[in-house]
Amino acid sequence: MREYHLDFPAPEAIGVPLLGISAGTELDIDLRAESVDDGVLISGTVISTASGECGRCLEPIHEEINQKFQELFFYESRVSDNPDEDEDLFVMDGDFVDIEVPIRDAVILTMPLNPLCDSECEGLCPECGEKWAQLPPDHGHESIDPRWSGLSDWKPI
Ligand SMILES: [Zn+2]
Numbered sequence: 723m724r725e726y727h728l729d730f731p732a733p734e735a736i737g738v739p740l741l742g743i744s745a746g747t748e749l750d751i752d753l754r755a756e757s758v759d760d761g762v763l764i765s766g767t768v769i770s771t772a773s774g775e776c777g778r779c780l781e782p783i784h785e786e787i788n789q790k791f792q793e794l795f796f797y798e799s800r801v802s803d804n805p806d807e808d809e810d811l812f813v814m815d816g817d818f819v820d821i822e823v824p825i826r827d828a829v830i831l832t833m834p835l836n837p838l839c840d841s842e843c844e845g846l847c848p849e850c851g852e853k854w855a856q857l858p859p860d861h862g863h864e865s866i867d868p869r870w871s872g873l874s875d876w877k878p879i
């Protein structure tokens with residue numbers, strides 16, 4: 723078994739539309755490579771920071787990523803017999819394994835489709851776009867029934 727530690731900036735953004743590790747953000751990866759019968763089992767942990775915005779109030783958010791991943795990379799000789807069945811398998815390229823896809827998949831799996839700054843986030847007032855958290859509890863917008871709007875500037879003299 724061999725252990726590796728890798729530190730490199732993300733070559734491209736990893737994430738979902740509202741939350742992601744942006745390109746250039748440091749990825750901190752601990753990796754173990756273990757020989758098994760059919761190939762090499764790669765397991766590890768990726769640590770990084772994702773940023774994005776709250777799906778309700780659009781406040782910028784930062785989320786720590788600390789995600790394990792594991793993938794078996796088959797020796798090329800083990801898969802060549804059966805190309806149809808092996809489409810989805812990871813295969814070694816000579817002595818190399820491309821860990822980018824397993825890392826990307828693992829990171830994306832942890833990301834919520836609708837990230838929130840706080841699970842209690844109340845979002846924005848649909849009328850004025852201000853955050854509910856910053857508005858007084860009785861905040862509201864008077865709406866005038868359009869049938870009466872002609873009377874809104876009428877004053878009895
Ligand atoms: Zn929020």
Ligand SMILES: [Zn+2]
Nearest residue numbers: 847849850851
């Ligand atoms: Zn409002």
